[in-house]
Amino acid sequence: MATARLSNHRVVIVGAGPAGIRCAQTLVAAGFKPVLIDENRRDGGQIYRRQPEGFTRNYATLYGTEADKARDLHESFDRLRPQIDYRPDTLVWNLTPGQLCCVSQGLHSTVDYDALILCTGATDRLMPIEGWQLGGTYSLGGAQIALKAQAVSIGHRVVFMGSGPLLYLVASQYLKAGANVAAVLDTAPLGLRIKALPKLMARPGLLFTGMKLLAQLYRAKIPVHLGISPLQVLGEAVSGVSGVRVRTAAGETLTVDCDAVALGYHLRPETQLADLAGCALRFDEASGQWWLDTDEEGRTSVSGVYAAGDGAKIRGADAAEHAGRLVALALLSDLQQPVDATQVTAQRQALKVMDQFRLGLAQAFPWPAAQAKALPDEAIVCRCEMISAGELRRTVSEKGACEVNRAKAFSRVGMGRCQGRYCSQAGAEVIAAAAGVHVQEVGRQRGQAPVKPLSMLTREVTP
Amino acid sequence: MTLNKADVVIVGGGLMGSAAAFFLRQRGQSVILLERDQIGQYASGVNFGNVRRQGRFLGQLELANRSWALWKRLPELIDDDLEFIASGHMRVCYREDEIAELEAYAAAPEAQQLDLKIYRGSELHARFPFLGKDVKGGSYAPHDGHANPRLAAPAFARAARRLGARIEERTEVAEVQKVNGDFSVTTTDGRQFSAAQLLITAGAWGQKLSAQFGEPVPLETNGPQMAVTEPVPYALPTVIGVYTKIPEEVIYFRQIPRGNIVIGGGYRSKPDMLNRRAYVEPRSILNQLDQMRRLLPGVGNLNIIRVWSGIEGYLPDSLPVMGPSGNVDGLYYAFGFCGHGFQLGPGVGDVMAELISTGSTSTSIEPFSIRRFASTAEQRSKAS
Ligand SMILES: Cc1cc2nc3c(=O)[nH]c(=O)nc-3n(C[C@H](O)[C@H](O)[C@H](O)COP(=O)(O)OP(=O)(O)OC[C@H]3O[C@@H](n4cnc5c(N)ncnc54)[C@H](O)[C@@H]3O)c2cc1C
Numbered sequence: 133m134a135t136a137r138l139s140n141h142r143v144v145i146v147g148a149g150p151a152g153i154r155c156a157q158t159l160v161a162a163g164f165k166p167v168l169i170d171e172n173r174r175d176g177g178q179i180y181r182r183q184p185e186g187f188t189r190n191y192a193t194l195y196g197t198e199a200d201k202a203r204d205l206h207e208s209f210d211r212l213r214p215q216i217d218y219r220p221d222t223l224v225w226n227l228t229p230g231q232l233c234c235v236s237q238g239l240h241s242t243v244d245y246d247a248l249i250l251c252t253g254a255t256d257r258l259m260p261i262e263g264w265q266l267g268g269t270y271s272l273g274g275a276q277i278a279l280k281a282q283a284v285s286i287g288h289r290v291v292f293m294g295s296g297p298l299l300y301l302v303a304s305q306y307l308k309a310g311a312n313v314a315a316v317l318d319t320a321p322l323g324l325r326i327k328a329l330p331k332l333m334a335r336p337g338l339l340f341t342g343m344k345l346l347a348q349l350y351r352a353k354i355p356v357h358l359g360i361s362p363l364q365v366l367g368e369a370v371s372g373v374s375g376v377r378v379r380t381a382a383g384e385t386l387t388v389d390c391d392a393v394a395l396g397y398h399l400r401p402e403t404q405l406a407d408l409a410g411c412a413l414r415f416d417e418a419s420g421q422w423w424l425d426t427d428e429e430g431r432t433s434v435s436g437v438y439a440a441g442d443g444a445k446i447r448g449a450d451a452a453e454h455a456g457r458l459v460a461l462a463l464l465s466d467l468q469q470p471v472d473a474t475q476v477t478a479q480r481q482a483l484k485v486m487d488q489f490r491l492g493l494a495q496a497f498p499w500p501a502a503q504a505k506a507l508p509d510e511a512i513v514c515r516c517e518m519i520s521a522g523e524l525r526r527t528v529s530e531k532g533a534c535e536v537n538r539a540k541a542f543s544r545v546g547m548g549r550c551q552g553r554y555c556s557q558a559g560a561e562v563i564a565a566a567a568g569v570h571v572q573e574v575g576r577q578r579g580q581a582p583v584k585p586l587s588m589l590t591r592e593v594t595p
Numbered sequence: 596m597t598l599n600k601a602d603v604v605i606v607g608g609g610l611m612g613s614a615a616a617f618f619l620r621q622r623g624q625s626v627i628l629l630e631r632d633q634i635g636q637y638a639s640g641v642n643f644g645n646v647r648r649q650g651r652f653l654g655q656l657e658l659a660n661r662s663w664a665l666w667k668r669l670p671e672l673i674d675d676d677l678e679f680i681a682s683g684h685m686r687v688c689y690r691e692d693e694i695a696e697l698e699a700y701a702a703a704p705e706a707q708q709l710d711l712k713i714y715r716g717s718e719l720h721a722r723f724p725f726l727g728k729d730v731k732g733g734s735y736a737p738h739d740g741h742a743n744p745r746l747a748a749p750a751f752a753r754a755a756r757r758l759g760a761r762i763e764e765r766t767e768v769a770e771v772q773k774v775n776g777d778f779s780v781t782t783t784d785g786r787q788f789s790a791a792q793l794l795i796t797a798g799a800w801g802q803k804l805s806a807q808f809g810e811p812v813p814l815e816t817n818g819p820q821m822a823v824t825e826p827v828p829y830a831l832p833t834v835i836g837v838y839t840k841i842p843e844e845v846i847y848f849r850q851i852p853r854g855n856i857v858i859g860g861g862y863r864s865k866p867d868m869l870n871r872r873a874y875v876e877p878r879s880i881l882n883q884l885d886q887m888r889r890l891l892p893g894v895g896n897l898n899i900i901r902v903w904s905g906i907e908g909y910l911p912d913s914l915p916v917m918g919p920s921g922n923v924d925g926l927y928y929a930f931g932f933c934g935h936g937f938q939l940g941p942g943v944g945d946v947m948a949e950l951i952s953t954g955s956t957s958t959s960i961e962p963f964s965i966r967r968f969a970s971t972a973e974q975r976s977k978a979s
């Protein structure tokens with residue numbers, strides 16, 4: 133009886149990372165055959181990104197301490213593959229109620245859904261610094277992808293600057309790969325880390341891994357400075373980055389020579405598709421950014437639309453696996469399918485621990501909102517459109533734009549190729565500081581299609 | 596306590612309302628402008644940006660010419676050029692018989708100021724070598740151009756405010772009526788405004804207010820579809836649009852000096868009037884890609900980085916409602932601009948200010964009178 137109804141119910145998952153794969157697996161176990169769409173050529177998502185076919189680096193080299201988890205996820209996926217409708221290399225660029233718009237290799241097609249589960253992950257969260265438009269400036273994630281996917285370093289002498297666990301992780305991955313790490317410059321002061329310890333103790337194993345990374349850096353005599361304030365990326369337009377200048381916690385100016393710098397302040401969720409679907413977002417105080425407003429199990433405010441993993445709430449890869457399973461169980465229960473209550477409890481319990489840990493991370497490595505205020509007028513905020521902090525501030529002071537979308541309309545900040553991915557959060561801080569209000573009050577940039585640039589060669593699949 | 600009384604209350608702060616506020620202040624009238632959301636947030640702020648006269652209803656060119664003269668003077672008038680460039684506008688067609696129609700338009704006495712020139716065949720492709728081979732002919736308007744819609748209404752509103760206009764945003768008018776010779780305007784949050792004269796510039800919502808005075812109009816809402824590419828070197832200063840009777844062939848584009856190519860046309864969407872949003876129809880964007888490849892084959896290597904739409908009010912004869920009320924003294928309308936009000940904006944503001952301050956206009960706006968719907972309504976009731 134159930135199967136007849138199930139086969140009619142079209143469940144589509146976007147994102148084949150840990151959240152999406154665990155979700156698909158749970159649904160298959162319950163007799164569904166979900167569609168699983170991912171923009172990447174291969175499964176694994178961000179952290180467990182599989183190397184291109186033909187590359188043969190082993191799991192330990194590629195995934196370090198996470199090798200076992202990566203292997204397990206990939207093997208699960210390989211077993212799952214015949215039982216799902218997997219569509220790799222397919223970007224969901226837009227959606228309308230009940231229908232996704234997809235492009236794959238220049239061909240456009242639509243995919244109808246009754247239930248949509250968004251497992252779209254996260255991208256780097258960035259704060260501008262004067263000079264960050266110079267060639268040789270990368271995001272931490274971009275630096276890691278260069279290493280993981282192509283086995284290349286972003287420079288000969290690399291500075292890692294920002295805050296958050298990824299800062300230390302990527303720096304140590306570079307170190308291990310034999311790159312010259314010039315310095316690790318963290319905006320978070322030591323004191324906060326100590327204060328956050330009780331929360332971080334929620335996951336002692338992970339905390340220990342983190343400390344080991346730090347120890348490796350110290351052992352290699354890499355200069356590590358905590359509590360710094362970034363001042364400038366130095367260099368010339370033609371030759372690119374030649375160094376960075378920061379103020380140390382002691383108040384001294386420190387210049388470090390380098391030819392590349394990797395920047396980042398943890399992550400921001402990819403919420404565009406959910407936003408286009410009309411899902412509500414809410415401001416998360418701890419991280420100071422807008423997240424999807426879902427219930428604990430991943431139901432969004434729009435019926436039939438669900439979300440899991442970092443795209444819904446940034447809690448890391450392990451949490452993404454739990455959240456992926458939990459959201460599948462939520463959908464099953466909404467469809468009146470039998471659901472094992474102990475499974476639900478187990479996933480929720482695990483997520484509770486991870487929530488605690490993520491609060492600890494947010495406390496230990498805070499988003500440096502005050503930097504936006506200190507940004508000199510000449511500093512570029514929006515690198516796609518080359519708009520400076522001063523120009524953005526003038527839209528507030530001269531044109532009265534105290535709301536993000538309004539300021540975007542007047543100044544073009546967030547209007548470029550990246551659709552505000554890399555500048556809109558910092559832009560909001562600049563606007564809030566200029567208007568003298570809390571960042572929540574200036575709102576957030578509304579999502580607009582296409583989620584990623586759409587080639588004008590795109591053609592419809594002729595049926 | 597602020598006095599909520601002025602010579603003129605304007606309802607709706609799009610380009611029409613903002614420009615009218617400015618020109619009314621120039622003529623010394625005291626003005627209160629009430630805008631439900633933010634100035635210029637709807638059609639006026641999201642349109643394609645065509646400042647085009649050619650192709651309009653011939654009876655509208657006098658108004659469009661008046662507006663064009665104001666576009667040229669914007670820096671001196673409002674201290675902002677709105678990025679207006681009189682870069683030329685080219686109206687092209689895919690069929691020989693359509694060239695004859697373009698020629699007839701160019702020859703009309705009303706179109707004389709436009710200095711239209713017809714191109715065809717090899718001369719056309721020599722002048723515009725980037726156009727696709729399907730293009731058979733075109734009409735070139737050297738003085739038309741384009742501007743940045745996002746800046747327009749807010750700049751007029753700021754200029755009006757500098758001249759002393761009072762502008763209230765986030766103020767939605769719920770009810771309008773005339774009591775004892777004065778208009779009484781009530782907002783949804785319970786505030787009251789009054790004025791001797793009332794101007795309704797509420798765009799796609801205009802008929803809701805005109806109906807309160809017994810003058811309903813058959814206004815329909817649509818969302819024209821827009822897209823923009825990533826920037827490429829500035830090489831296409833001329834705005835180009837296709838003249839055709841086949842809806843899916845309608846396509847137009849302009850390149851801004853920063854390099855992005857803005858594209859519009861094709862099927863429109865039905866706006867969600869409850870949430871006040873017009874959505875993008877994905878099939879419309881795909882059609883635009885097809886049509887753009889036909890019109891501008893070199894465009895294939897570019898990417899679309901953003902698509903959008905906006906809410907516009909259309910009347911069945913594709914002409915706006917503009918002029919005095921047919922029923923009520925001191926009541927004026929300027930709404931429902933049918934997808935071509937951006938170019939007219941400054942002119943509409945100027946003409947409405949003239950009409951309200953002097954009782955008449957030096958520019959003909961008779962074809963746009965709201966009375967044209969009253970008579971059809973009467974005829975209909977007589978016939979039945
Ligand atoms: C650059 C970067 C590096 C990271 N490195 C580490 C690390 O080294 N260690 C660590 O513990 N954590 C790391 N993280 C965090 C970790 O990746 C996440 O916690 C984890 O991957 C979350 O899993 P997920 O399933 O939610 O999303 P993801 O693994 O990010 O998967 C999301 C998937 O959705 C797909 N997708 C998104 N939008 C669309 C769309 N519109 N159409 C089609 N497909 C779409 C993406 O292609 C992607 O495959 C990193 C994050 C980033 C952004």
Ligand SMILES: Cc1cc2nc3c(=O)[nH]c(=O)nc-3n(C[C@H](O)[C@H](O)[C@H](O)COP(=O)(O)OP(=O)(O)OC[C@H]3O[C@@H](n4cnc5c(N)ncnc54)[C@H](O)[C@@H]3O)c2cc1C
Pocket residue numbers: 606607608609610611612629630631632633634635636637638639640641642643644645646647766767768769796797798799800801818819820821859904905906907929930931932933934935936937938939
């Ligand atoms: C996508 C798109 C592309 C276009 N392209 C072009 C083009 O290239 N060239 C061209 O000439 N024209 C174009 N147009 C048409 C042009 O944008 C409009 O005709 C013009 O902007 C109309 O201006 P408006 O002030 O009448 O309307 P609007 O800009 O809609 O302003 C009306 C205002 O009234 C307010 N309002 C409504 N009801 C109330 C109330 N009860 N109380 C208070 N306030 C109220 C609204 O909030 C709104 O701000 C396009 C339109 C769209 C949507």
